[in-house]
Amino acid sequence: MDNKENNSSLQEKHLLEKSPKDMTHEELVKIATLYQEEKRKSESGNKQNKKKKKKKEQVIDWSTQTYRHIALKIAYLGFNYQGLSKQLHTPNTIEHHLFEALKTLKLIEHEDNCEFTKCGRTDKGVSALGQVVSFNCRYNPKKNDYVRLINSLLPDDIRVLAWCPVSKDFDARFGCLQRTYKYYFIRQNLNIEKMKQAAAHFVGEHDFRNFCKINEEVTNFRRRILSMEIIKSDLLHQQHGNDEYFEIYEIVVCGTSFLWHQVRCMTAILFLIGEGKEEPSVIPELLDIEKYKARPVYHIASEFPLVLYDCVFEDLKWIHTNDMISSQADLTNHFYEMWRSSSLKSTMYNIFYQAANNTLVDNSNTFGKDLNTNVDSNTEDATRKYTTVKKAVKAMKPIQRGPKYVKLLERPRAFSLEECVESSKKKRKQ
Numbered sequence: 090m091d092n093k094e095n096n097s098s099l100q101e102k103h104l105l106e107k108s109p110k111d112m113t114h115e116e117l118v119k120i121a122t123l124y125q126e127e128k129r130k131s132e133s134g135n136k137q138n139k140k141k142k143k144k145k146e147q148v149i150d151w152s153t154q155t156y157r158h159i160a161l162k163i164a165y166l167g168f169n170y171q172g173l174s175k176q177l178h179t180p181n182t183i184e185h186h187l188f189e190a191l192k193t194l195k196l197i198e199h200e201d202n203c204e205f206t207k208c209g210r211t212d213k214g215v216s217a218l219g220q221v222v223s224f225n226c227r228y229n230p231k232k233n234d235y236v237r238l239i240n241s242l243l244p245d246d247i248r249v250l251a252w253c254p255v256s257k258d259f260d261a262r263f264g265c266l267q268r269t270y271k272y273y274f275i276r277q278n279l280n281i282e283k284m285k286q287a288a289a290h291f292v293g294e295h296d297f298r299n300f301c302k303i304n305e306e307v308t309n310f311r312r313r314i315l316s317m318e319i320i321k322s323d324l325l326h327q328q329h330g331n332d333e334y335f336e337i338y339e340i341v342v343c344g345t346s347f348l349w350h351q352v353r354c355m356t357a358i359l360f361l362i363g364e365g366k367e368e369p370s371v372i373p374e375l376l377d378i379e380k381y382k383a384r385p386v387y388h389i390a391s392e393f394p395l396v397l398y399d400c401v402f403e404d405l406k407w408i409h410t411n412d413m414i415s416s417q418a419d420l421t422n423h424f425y426e427m428w429r430s431s432s433l434k435s436t437m438y439n440i441f442y443q444a445a446n447n448t449l450v451d452n453s454n455t456f457g458k459d460l461n462t463n464v465d466s467n468t469e470d471a472t473r474k475y476t477t478v479k480k481a482v483k484a485m486k487p488i489q490r491g492p493k494y495v496k497l498l499e500r501p502r503a504f505s506l507e508e509c510v511e512s513s514k515k516k517r518k519q
Contacts, residue, residue: 147195149195149198149227151198151227154227154228155227155228156225156226156227156228157225157226157228157254158204158223158224158225158226158254158255158256158257158259159223159224159226159235159252159253159254159255160221160222160223160252160253160255160259160261160402160405161221161222161223161235161239161249161251161252162219162220162221162249162250162251162252162253162407163183163187163217163220163221163222163247163248163249163250164217164218164219164220164247164248164250165183165216165217165220165246165247165248166216166246166247166427167183167211167213167214167215167216167217167392167393168214168216168246168393169181169246170182170183170213170214171213172210172211172212172213172214172215173207173209173210173211173212173215173217173220174207174210175188175200183211183247184200184207186243186244186247187222187239187243187247188200189242190239190242190243191203191224191226191239193242194232194238194239194242195227195229196226196227196229196232196235197224197225197226197227198227203224203225203226204223204224204225205222205223205224206222206223206224206259206260206261206262207220207221207222207261207262208220208221208222208261208262208265208268208397208400209265209268209347209397209400211397212350212392213392214391214392214393214395215392215393215395215396215397216393216395216396216397217396217397217398218396218397218398218399219269219397219398219399219400220397220400221261221265221400221402222261223255223259223260223261234410235249235252236249236250236251236252236408236409236410237410237419240419245423245427246427248420248423248424250407250409250420251407251408251409252407252408253405253406253407253408255405261400264402264403265346265400265401265402266345266401266402266403267315267343267344267345267400267401268343268344268345268346268347268397268399268400268401269341269342269343269397269398269399269400269401270341270342270343270347270352270395270396270397270398271339271340271341271342271395271396271398272339272340272342272352272353272356272390272394272395272396273322273324273337273338273339273394273396274337274338274340274360274394275334275335275336275337275338276333276334276335276336276337276338277334278334278364279360279363279364280362280363280364280365281319281338281363283362283363283365283368283369284319284359284360284362284363285318285319286369287358287359287362287369287371287372288317288318288319288340288359289317290369290372290373290376291314291317291342291355291372292314292315292316292317293313293314294311294312294313294314295311295312295314295376296310296311296376296378297310297311297312297348297351297355297376298310298348298378298383298384298506299375299376299378299381299383299384299385300348300351300354300355300358300375300376300384301348301349301350301351301354302348302349302350302354302389303503303504303505303506303509304348304349305506305509305510305513307348307349310348310506312344312345312346312347312348312351313344313345313346314342314343314344315343315344315345316341316342316343317340317341317342317343317355318339318340318341318342319338319339319340319341319359320338320339320341321336321337321338321339322336322337322338322339324337340356340359341398342355350389352395353389353390353391353392353395354384354389354390356389356390356395357387357388357389357390358371358372358375358387358497360390361387361497366494366496367496367497371497371498374498375497375498381498381502382502382505382506382507383502383503383504383505383506383508384502384503385497385498385500385501385502385503386500386501386502386503387497387500
């Protein structure tokens with residue numbers, strides 16, 4: 090038997106050494122058969138290895154586990170998400186991805202029984218650099234490098250920056266001393282000095298019901314704004330040189346707590362003042378709830394330039410990772426790659442913008458020459474159109490035509506708090 094196998098092996102070896110050109114049809118068929126057999130053996134071996142490597146899922150008796158309360162500092166870009174908080178109708182939230190990572194790592198059994206709290210509830214599209222959450226975590230000394238472990242299971246635009254052990258009664262929402270939001274915008278033709286004058290009216294404790302979205306479950310609309318500044322950012326895009334029109338500014342607002350959409354509502358009014366449509370004095374008028382019990386109808390500012398920048402707590406000592414230098418390098422490289430990709434897209438947008446703008450300028454100049462050489466009965470109308478184009482080029486804005494602007498204090502009012510509560514009661518009775 091051994092001799093037959095040895096002879097067969099020698100024949101196969103001799104066959105494999107031959108060139109395909111020198112093989113007969115029968116020998117080529119035999120080679121193909123040998124390759125098929127080897128492939129089957131290889132696939133069978135891989136399947137067996139996978140079965141051996143596959144471990145049984147860890148079964149945990151959660152009632153016997155040791156727990157500790159920890160806080161996480163989280164950063165995320167909110168552009169692609171439906172907000173921070175978990176929602177029934179969509180998995181596309183920050184919390185959903187965080188909970189899935191924590192459950193996969195067996196750090197929590199379920200989000201509903203881990204005493205989870207969060208500092209700020211950011212809405213759809215809003216980002217955060219200093220969001221803080223806390224929860225009861227299963228203690229495992231072999232799995233305490235929370236930054237690395239959790240980040241390995243999160244999407245690229247959600248990252249844990251640090252963690253910290255906290256007391257059992259720690260609450261990320263009510264334990265926060267102050268929150269800072271930043272809203273980024275491009276200067277364009279806004280009057281920054283007037284916006285600064287207006288922002289000063291927000292500082293202090295006021296009833297902000299006319300600067301938020303009414304939630305009938307809230308009864309106290311008084312909030313304290315500690316500071317509100319409008320400053321030029323150092324993020325000026327180099328592609329536009331020193332052109333003031335393209336300077337990036339930040340509205341930096343610091344307060345103890347905020348109402349629903351409060352920062353975006355305040356920002357919207359500041360923009361109207363910066364555009365010259367309103368005066369700074371409109372803010373103290375709207376803060377007078379005896380005079381104006383409901384806010385005028387107006388569009389709030391866009392969500393995507395808004396960032397929950399920082400949340401301040403007492404005596405929290407953040408731990409970045411077991412290997413701090415390596416962890417910070419990982420985070421830096423991660424965000425750099427995201428910035429690089431986004432910057433390239435921004436450059437492409439800029440190229441398209443510059444091309445369109447140059448075409449507009451060239452056409453307006455040609456149109457101006459035509460006006461000087463071809464005077465006809467429509468000269469007055471042509472001159473008016475040319476002037477409009479020149480103004481649009483100068484302002485770097487699209488030509489806009491719309492209804493006449495209506496002052497805030499002359500506009501229809503949204504529902505007051507009392508009306509919202511009454512409407513809610515009627516719906517519950519139906």
